[in-house]
Amino acid sequence: MTSRVLYLFGSAAPPVLSYPEVVRLAQADGWRVCVGLTPTAADWLAADLAALGELTGYPVRSRYKSPGDPDVWPPADAVAFAPITFNSINSWALGLTSSFVVGVAAEAIGKGIPICAMPSVNVAFTQHPQFEMSVSRLRKAGVTVLYGPDGFVPNQPGRGNPEEYPWNVLLGSVSALGSPR
Secondary structure, three states: OOOEEEEEEEOOOHHHHHHHHHHHHHHHOOEEEEEEEOHHHHHHOHHHHHHHHHHHOOOOEOOOOOOOOOOOOOOOOEEEEEEEOHHHHHHHHHOOOOOHHHHHHHHHHHHOOOEEEEEOOEHHHHOOHHHHHHHHHHHHOOOEEOEOOOOEOOEOOOOOOHHHOOHHHHHHHHHHHOOOO
């Protein structure tokens, strides 16, 4: 059986610092993992990028490739975008693809690739009217957004605990999405 390919995308929110362990958990569930990060998340994980590349067997990407450059990742069976920040979720819902991971996630919708997203935002961000519109728009486009009682529950500003981010919920949902090629 061919292993499934998961694109694991992350924005600059504290749970992204857990990516080495999250990659190992996804691999234990049978996924080949390709890691993509927003530029700021890549800066946060700068000391871990080489190790993440060795762990996955694929380079970590945070920028678009140049025209004519070969693809360095296999095609995805599923995409997991977590943690996804207020900025990234709104950009994605609005089709603003200046970030590599947001662009690939936007294209995945059109390609019919199953996608899970789980925000990492505080309650103050959720009060902005665009946030709920973005979550709704992505759900209508077929994205599984793990937000609310069955996913990520926002914390009060300054009271987040990255260790409590529900990675198990994300990985369980992703496992249900991807099927072997």
